[in-house]
Amino acid sequence: MSDLHQTPLYDLHLELGGKMVPFAGYSMPVQYPMGVMKEHLHTRSHAGLFDVSHMGQVMLSGASWEAVAAAFERLVPMDVLGLADGRQRYGLFTNDAGGIEDDLMFARRGDDLFVVVNAACKAADIARMKSALEPEVTVTPIMDRALIAVQGPGAAAAVATLDPAAAEMRFMDFGTLGLDGISVWASRSGYTGEDGYEISVSDADAEALARRLLAIDGVEAIGLGARDSLRLEAGLCLYGNDIDAQTNPIEASLNWAIQKVRRPGGDREGGYPGAEVVQKAFEGGVMRKRVGLAPETRAPMREGTQLYDAEEGGRLVGSVTSGSFGPTVGGPVAMGYVGSEYASVDTALWGEVRGKRLPVRVAKLPFVAANFKR
Amino acid sequence: MIFTEEHEWLRVEGDEITVGITIHAAEQLGDVVFVELPSDGVTVSKDDEVVVIESVKAASDILAPIDGEIIEVNGALTDNPGMVNDDPQGDAWFFKMKASDPSQMDDFMDEAAYQKFIG
Known part of the structure; x- marks a missing residue:
């Protein structure tokens, strides 16, 4: 157990009575004293705070936005070039057989691309990006930032008490907020099917921010157990269970995640690992x-x-x-x-x-x- | 009430033995969402899997603590599995049985010994 990584919120989890379990090499809270069922229902009725700092955060930069986006399109079947500044998208890394190597979120931050990947896949994802994109694009794993999700119908009001600009963001917007003086990168998204935010914050500020959010009426700490039942009810895939290296995006019913411009007949169709397989699946079925x-x-x-x-x-x-x-x-x-x-x-x-x-x-x-x- | 190392409790009243799981076990399981009970009248051997209990997280089995016959099951649990969390050592008993060999209960723990066992 001693070789498990801890997130910057580890001590806070213990203080809150979190039941810690090993998950993707990290010691993470599977639940708090409230229990999975009540934590789940609380998130759907009020707001839940989730520590997702085990996920991988990576910044990609290059000579220009176009250079970064065009390069990243070689790894994912998504429209990256068309992403407006301050917007985020769901994505997939594919392999040569069209199978899914990981699912991810990517956001445009000026000329840079901010990528969030699954904890269990992050080492492989970073290696994949470095090997495919460097030196044209610089791939920088971000090792000093935590990731906190605030999810639920009360999330917007809660986060807006710390920065009113949070309320102005729309679903899948991405930008910088100042939460009670703490500068963060926030996206209006999540993985529960609820409105909310995923907030990237420096390790140094993470605990103070989490405490500040938890002090807001209606915000409770929620563990990985409820995160799993929330995403399942929302029909969202868990990498390793519902999608993996042997399933292609069409089999996975993730057609919607591949924008028209990358589909058969689109201006930038194909051009990613396993494109022939995925293109064929698009046209001929699975x-x-x-x-x-x-x-x-x-x-x-x-x-x-x-x-x-x-x-x-x-x-x-x-x-x-x-x-x-x-x-x-x-x-x-x-x-x-x-x-x-x-x-x-x-x-x-x-x-x-x-x-x-x-x-x-x-x-x-x-x-x-x-x-x-x- | 006597206790097993499998975190079950038994209440012996004459030749009728009521069986459930302990508060400690219910806490470990988390929110119980499904209970599958045996049929009345079945003959069971010690360590047979007689009850399936599922929490949000996973399925577990409840074993017959001794040899005997199931004489009654607590049907209320099927409709309201959450009772296992609310009152594990009371209303949420699983089944009643008759022992074929009461001496199998000789090694079970009293409350104090069980508390010590779970530390």
């Missing part, structure tokens, strides 16, 4: 799709649950990649991959739980409507 799954009994269908097209016998048609209880839904929720012919909403399937086949229905994602400030 064998399997990621779908939402609503179990029809109270039994949660966990990751790995096998899905069949009949209650007895029948064919194995897919499996669950994330499954839990959705506190806001008030019942079990899951997502997984099924053969494309089984992917339409309301298709009746059966999931095998402890040797018994239980009914499950293909469901529209998200389970809980997003509450973004567009």
